[in-house]
Amino acid sequence: MIDLVGYGAFFLTTALIFSLVTLGLNLQWGLTGLFNVGLAGFVAIGAYTSALLTTPDDPARLGGFGLPILIGWLGAMFVGGVAAALTGIATLRLRSDYLAITTFGVAVVVQLVALNAQKLTGGPFGIGFIPRPFGGLAETPLLFNLSNLAIVSAVTLAAYLALEHLTRSPWGRVLKALREDERAAISLGKSARFYRVQAFAVGGAIMALAGALQAHFIGFIAPDNYLSILTFQVWVMLIVGGSGSNAGAIAGSVLVWAIWAGSGALTSVLFAPEQQARAASLQIVAIGVMLCVILLVRPNGIFGERPRRVRFGKRTKATASESGS
Amino acid sequence: MSLQFVVDGLLTGSMIGLGAIGVTLTYSILRFSNFAHGDFMAWGTYATLAVVGAIAAMFGKVAPIAPLSFGWPLIVALVVGAAFTALLALLLDKVLFSRLRKQEQAIIAVMGSFGASMALRSLLEFIFTSRPTYFSRAIQIAMPVGFGIRITPDQIALLILTAALVLGVHVLTTRTQTGRSMQAMSQNPALARIAGIDVASVVRVTWVIGAALACVAGVMIGVLVQIRPLMGFDMLLPMFAAAILGGIGSIPGAVLGGLIIGLAEAGAVQLIGAEWRAAVSFVTLMAVLVVRPIGLFGVRER
Numbered sequence: 001m002i003d004l005v006g007y008g009a010f011f012l013t014t015a016l017i018f019s020l021v022t023l024g025l026n027l028q029w030g031l032t033g034l035f036n037v038g039l040a041g042f043v044a045i046g047a048y049t050s051a052l053l054t055t056p057d058d059p060a061r062l063g064g065f066g067l068p069i070l071i072g073w074l075g076a077m078f079v080g081g082v083a084a085a086l087t088g089i090a091t092l093r094l095r096s097d098y099l100a101i102t103t104f105g106v107a108v109v110v111q112l113v114a115l116n117a118q119k120l121t122g123g124p125f126g127i128g129f130i131p132r133p134f135g136g137l138a139e140t141p142l143l144f145n146l147s148n149l150a151i152v153s154a155v156t157l158a159a160y161l162a163l164e165h166l167t168r169s170p171w172g173r174v175l176k177a178l179r180e181d182e183r184a185a186i187s188l189g190k191s192a193r194f195y196r197v198q199a200f201a202v203g204g205a206i207m208a209l210a211g212a213l214q215a216h217f218i219g220f221i222a223p224d225n226y227l228s229i230l231t232f233q234v235w236v237m238l239i240v241g242g243s244g245s246n247a248g249a250i251a252g253s254v255l256v257w258a259i260w261a262g263s264g265a266l267t268s269v270l271f272a273p274e275q276q277a278r279a280a281s282l283q284i285v286a287i288g289v290m291l292c293v294i295l296l297v298r299p300n301g302i303f304g305e306r307p308r309r310v311r312f313g314k315r316t317k318a319t320a321s322e323s324g325s
Numbered sequence: 326m327s328l329q330f331v332v333d334g335l336l337t338g339s340m341i342g343l344g345a346i347g348v349t350l351t352y353s354i355l356r357f358s359n360f361a362h363g364d365f366m367a368w369g370t371y372a373t374l375a376v377v378g379a380i381a382a383m384f385g386k387v388a389p390i391a392p393l394s395f396g397w398p399l400i401v402a403l404v405v406g407a408a409f410t411a412l413l414a415l416l417l418d419k420v421l422f423s424r425l426r427k428q429e430q431a432i433i434a435v436m437g438s439f440g441a442s443m444a445l446r447s448l449l450e451f452i453f454t455s456r457p458t459y460f461s462r463a464i465q466i467a468m469p470v471g472f473g474i475r476i477t478p479d480q481i482a483l484l485i486l487t488a489a490l491v492l493g494v495h496v497l498t499t500r501t502q503t504g505r506s507m508q509a510m511s512q513n514p515a516l517a518r519i520a521g522i523d524v525a526s527v528v529r530v531t532w533v534i535g536a537a538l539a540c541v542a543g544v545m546i547g548v549l550v551q552i553r554p555l556m557g558f559d560m561l562l563p564m565f566a567a568a569i570l571g572g573i574g575s576i577p578g579a580v581l582g583g584l585i586i587g588l589a590e591a592g593a594v595q596l597i598g599a600e601w602r603a604a605v606s607f608v609t610l611m612a613v614l615v616v617r618p619i620g621l622f623g624v625r626e627r
Contacts, residue, residue: 035432037360037439090611094618096432097358101565102614104360105607108562116600228558232443235436281450288444292421295437299428 024206030243038107046208080208126222338587347535353574363557369540373406572623
């Protein structure tokens with residue numbers, strides 16, 4: 001029973017960290033319509049920044065500066081936000097596809113740096129001994145898991161409330177206006193690019209914070225944690241939850257993570273050890289197909305009910321085909 | 326610095342360029358960047374590999390053509406593989422992309438291609454496992470051709486094949502009615518429709534050309550390097566960078582962009598080290614986006 005509670009806490013902590021990434025993506029995509037396929041890169045930036053700032057000194061690489069965990073989190077948000085802002089500044093004046101391709105490139109380059117810049121990132125072996133909040137409780141896993149769950153819940157809740165507030169604020173309304181009808185918003189004197197860069201940077205900062213949280217929760221990071229599969233998982237979480245809704249982003253994350261962890265556990269029971277790598281790839285195929293099916297059938301997500309305002313003339317065809325399906 | 330990087334760069338550049346043609350055509354005619362294009366490459370290569378295996382099972386071991394490492398089975402298999410890849414692309418378009426392209430936001434199709442890419446790649450890993458394989462394990466002796474450059478017969482043959490294919494596609498798109506219809510579609514889809522252009526057939530031709538060339542590029546990688554399920558995904562960033570560098574919609578631009586990136590990668594391998602090779606595409610991409618977003622031969626967006 002106690003094991004079950006412990007596992008439940010562990011599961012929820014991981015799911016909530018995913019929720020935080022999804023919340024960041026929801027700000028970028030759901031609210032602002034910015035397509036980020038390199039979010040694993042921003043999560044990695046956060047994780048590595050925080051790890052560098054907080055680990056004890058290590059002669060083999062730059063830093064560890066041994067700073068408090070909170071400083072690590074703030075540093076992660078800052079670096080992640082700046083990286084996202086730079087990406088946005090370079091591409092947001094261009095077609096939306098260019099942002100997609102560039103973010104994809106960011107993820108590739110971050111992965112490359114994580115693997116090869118040994119002096120900075122520890123290379124393929126990653127960084128260990130990352131201080132964990134309530135590390136003193138590690139002897140009693142249950143207490144440790146529960147206290148970490150409390151921290152992660154608190155951060156996620158804070159991010160949720162802040163984002164809800166932002167969404168309803170004048171700032172959020174400008175973003176929505178830009179997404180729905182860019183020309184009208186610009187004619188009201190709003191600089192589309194400036195607002196989008198802001199939204200992209202804030203989203204990037206949230207993703208980086210999630211990366212830092214996860215690094216401190218596990219205590220160890222390596223380049224393999226931030227492959228494109230992570231990007232893909234978070235996209236599925238957002239789409240399932242319904243892009244545009246912060247509550248949906250959290251619900252979608254928990255649900256998809258439950259499916260993911262559940263099917264992972266199932267394959268480890270059903271398949272012989274030597275077949276498990278294969279079974280795991282089948283799991284990814286299933287999720288990929290699921291994403292495509294949701295996009296085809298319910299592009300606004302399973303929980304997403306936000307009706308898109310139909311503009312006269314331009315979208316009649318799209319609406320007709322939507323109602324037909 | 327030895328001049329060997331020129332040969333390496335031209336070869337890598339050919340692979341990138343052939344792939345980038347498909348990317349640039351999909352982008353300019355179907356109006357979305359296809360993240361599954363790299364996986365067409367991998368699927369084409371594995372299909373070719375499977376056909377080579379089937380031929381070996383039927384006819385026994387076939388001796389390779391004199392100086393090359395491969396014989397007629399690979400050539401036949403390449404044609405079959407290219408046809409298979411084209412069918413795969415058409416099938417995906419039918420069940421997925423054609424429907425997503427109709428939706429109000431073009432970016433939904435990009436997202437769909439991202440999901441499809443993940444599914445296709447993992448399916449390959451499921452069927453063939455992620456262990457690398459090869460068309461042939463024979464080692465070729467590289468011939469010196471002066472200036473400290475060495476080249477193998479395979480490499481020469483593949484460079485000639487690339488040149489022929491690029492020329493063929495260029496002639497097809499500039500000198501035939503189909504090609505003119507494709508240009509019309511990329512310049513103004515609405516007007517093209519009014520002018521009576523068969524949109525469905527243009528879409529089909531676009532997929533077939535892009536997928537077939539992706540297959541050839543993948544087989545080149547298979548012959549010269551190795552075959553892995555991730556081989557196409559790893560080519561995605563260089564291909565996008567090449568297509569944008571050359572200017573979206575321009576086939577000569579895509580090939581030139583591929584060659585530039587290939588040469589830059591080979592140069593970087595010598596100067597900085599092989600592990601940083603993938604960063605070259607990203608640096609090039611960012612430079613183009615900042616300095617000249619329409620690329621070398623691009624035209625302003627309409």
